[in-house]
Amino acid sequence: MEPTKTPAPAQDADRMILNMGPSHPSTHGTLRIVLELDGEFVRKATPEIGYLHRGVEKLGENLSYHQFIPLTDRLNYCSSMMNNVGYTLAVEKLLGIKDPARSQVIRVLVSELARIGDHIVCVGVNAVDLGAYTVFLYLFEQREAIYDLFEMAAGQRMHTSFTRIGGLMRDLPPEFAPRCAAFADKMERALDEMEALLTHNPIWVDRTKGVGRISPEDAVNWGYTGPCLRASGVAQDLRKAQPYLGYETYDFDVPVGTTGDVYDRYLVRTEEMRQSLRIVRQALAKLEEIGPGPVIVDDTKVALPPKEKVYTRMESLIHHFKLVMHGIDMPVGEVYSATEAANGELGYYLVSDGGKSPYRIHVRPPCYPIFSSFDEQTRGCLIADAIAILGSLNIIAGELDR
Amino acid sequence: MIIERLDAQFPDLILDRHAFRDDQTIVVPRPDLEKVIEFVYREGFQLLLDITAVDWYQRDPRFDAVYHLLNLASQERLRLKVRVAEGECLPSQAGRFKSATWSEREVFDMFGIPFEGHPGLERLLMWRDFQGHPLRKDFPLDGGDAFCGDVGVSFAGHARSLKD
Helix, strand or coil: CCCCCCCCCHHHHHHHEEEEECCCCCCCCCEEEEEEEEEEEEEEEEEEEECCCHHHHHHHHHCHHHHHHHHHHCCCCCCHHHHHHHHHHHHHHCCCCCCCCHHHHHHHHHHHHHHHHHHHHHHHHHHHHHCCCCHHHHHHHHHHHHHHHCCCCCCCCCCCCCCCCCCEECCCCHHHHHHHHHHHHHHHHHHHHHHHHHCCCHHHHHCCCCCCCHHHHHHCCCCCCCCHHHHHCCCCCCHCCCCCCCCHHCCCCCCCCCCCHHHHHHHHHHHHHHHHHHHHHHHHHHHHHHHCCCCCCCCCCCCCCCCCEEEEHHHHHHHHHHHHHCCCCCCCEEEEEEEECCCCEEEEEEEEEECCCCEEEEEEEEEEHHCCCCHHHHHCEEEEHHHHHHHHCCCHHHHHCC | HHHHHHHHHHCCCCEEEEHHHHHEEEEEEEEHHHHHHHHHHCCCCCCCEEEEEEEECCCCCCCCEEEEECCCCCCCEEEEEEECCCCEEEEEECCCCCCCHHHHHHHHHHHHCCCCCCCCCCCCCCCCCCCCCCCCCCCCCCCCHHCCCHHHHHHHHHHHHHHH
C-alpha cells in the first residue's frame, strides 16, 4: 500500500502545532516532537532531544575506565549487556588485550540474549501503538525470562554492569545453561505465536506496509545502521563484516529487507531474533566444549586480583590498591571500537592521554542518526503513521541524549 | 589503502597520520577539509558515522574535530581529523551527508565550533538559553553557575532580601 499523501500543500496559517511528548505514551522515553499538522497530515516534524541528557561523556572524563561501565548500562537500557560488552571491547582495544575464550563466548551469549530482549521491546511496543496488545503480552513474558537469566548471571536485571575490562565480573552459574536452553525453546514458540498474530494480519500489514519507506542510498546518507539499514536492503552487519568476539565461528544469517518500510523492519527484527536464538544455542554448546576456565585476564595490572588473595597476600593487596587508586596504566592514543548493537553500530571513541580517566570519551549511539531522519520520514504521512514509524525506529532516549 | 590514494591525489597534504591499534587516522589542514571529504566520499566512504571533537585546551589550535567514516563496500574505516582554533569555522557537511546535520549541531552545542553553511545551527542537547559549551575542558563538571542560569540569580536575590 502506498503511504497516504494529500495532493495540494495547505497554507501555513491552516497548520496546527501539536506537541508530542516530552512525556507521551508512544514516545517511549523522554523525547519531544513538535508536529506541524494540516488536518491529520504531518507537514513538518521537529524532534527536540536532550531531555534525558546526563552529560555521560563529561562524567566519563572524570571517572576511571572501570567506573564508566555502570554509565553504559544507562545508554540503551533495553539491552545494557551489549553496551557493557561494546565499552569493554573499546577499552581492551586501547590496551591491546583480549579477554579469555570462555569470557568471549559468554559475552556473545548475553549480547544475543540482550538483542532478543531489545527487539522484543521494539516489536512489542510498536505493535501496542498500532493496537495489537496481545503480541506485546506474549513477548514480554519472554523478556521476563531474559531478565531472569541476566539476574542469574549479573545479579541485576536491567543495569547489569556484567563485563569488566579484560573479561567478566564472574562466571555463569551452573543452572544458567539449562534455563537458557529452555528459554530458547520457549522463545521459538513465542515467535511463532507472534508471527501468527502479526505477519499476515491485514490490519498490521495495512498500517505498516509502505509506511516510512527509505531507499538504501538515503538510509546510508542518513547514517542508518542495524535493522533499519538492513530493512532497506543493505546487508551491513558488523558481526559478519568486521567480526569481533569470534562471531566468524558462529553460523547465522543476516536477514535483509527490500523497501525499508515499517513492515520490513518488523520482518528483519523477527528474523534476527530467530538468528540470535541460533547463536545462543551454539554459544551454549561452545561453553560446554570449552569447559571451566578463567573469565577474566590473569593480569593484575588490568583486572582486580581475587578477593581471597587480596585479604591474604601482600602483593595482591598492593595490586588492588594500585588499580583502585591509580587505575590502569593506559597507553597514549585513540581508538574507535564498534559493535553491532540491537539498533545498529554502537561505537565508542576513546582518547587517552595516559591518565587514570579517559581524556575524551564519546559514544556513537545507533539510534541518534536514525532519529535525525524523523522529519523526512514522516512528512506527508498521517499522525498515526508517524507513531508507527517512531516505534519501528526503536529510539531509546537514554542513548540518544547520553 | 585510502591513505595511499589520498597521498597520490594530494601529495604533502596530510599533516599527520598514525595507525594506532590499526585505526587509520589522518590530520588534514582545515582549508582542505572540503576537498578531502569530497575525495573520500567518491572513493566509497559514504557512511559518515559520527562527528565529534576533542578539546586540547592548552594547545593552539585548541580543538580537534574528528570525523569517522566507513566504506561499506570494502569495510574500511577512516578517521579524519582537523585542527580548529577558537572562533574558527568548519565547512558543514550537511549537504553531502544528512547524518552530519545533528552531529554538527551537537559539536556546536558541546564545543562551540561553528559550521559554515549548516541549514540550522542550533543547540541540540542543551536548551537554547544555555551559557557555555559543556564538553570544553574549562567548563566545570558540576555545571557551575551556568547550570543554574537565571534560577540561581533570582534565588540569590531572594536570600539577600531575607538577610536584610
